[in-house]
Amino acid sequence: MTDHVLWSAALLRPAVPPWWIVAGLSLWSAVALGTTIGSLGIFVEPIRQEFGWTGEQIGRALTAFVLAMALIMPAVGLLTDRIGARLVMAGGVAVIGVSYLMAGWSQTLAMLVAALAALALVPALLLARRPPGR
Secondary structure (H helix, E strand, O other), X not given: OHHHXXXXXXXXXXXXXXHHHXXXXXXXXXXXXXXXXXXXXXXXXXXXXXXXXXXXXXXXHHHHHHHHHHHHHHHHHHHHHHHOHHHHHHHHHHHXXXXXXXXXXXXXXXXXXXXXXXXXXXXXXXXXXXXXXX
């Protein structure tokens, strides 16, 4: 009987200290958001030179990215609760590939706006996780 109690207590103890989990998720968040939001400013001038678009037009594409990300977060949370984080994150990986291809092949402003709006799904989908105890 005592062995069973000790074994149960060992299973309840976290394998990794909680602060490591917080640090890991913070790093993952920085990578996921840094490769999208943080890197977009680097491409403003090359895009302006290549296509002759104004700063306002390029800003419209970046605004579409941020708005799409803000609007999709609650839906991703609900989807994660219903089908699980593994499938949601797998969908995020697929969206990354398609979005970057769309952005790379963009010839019109509308295409770039659509690509960046689709790319906004990536941080939401890749950071999806099911809360503990659910």
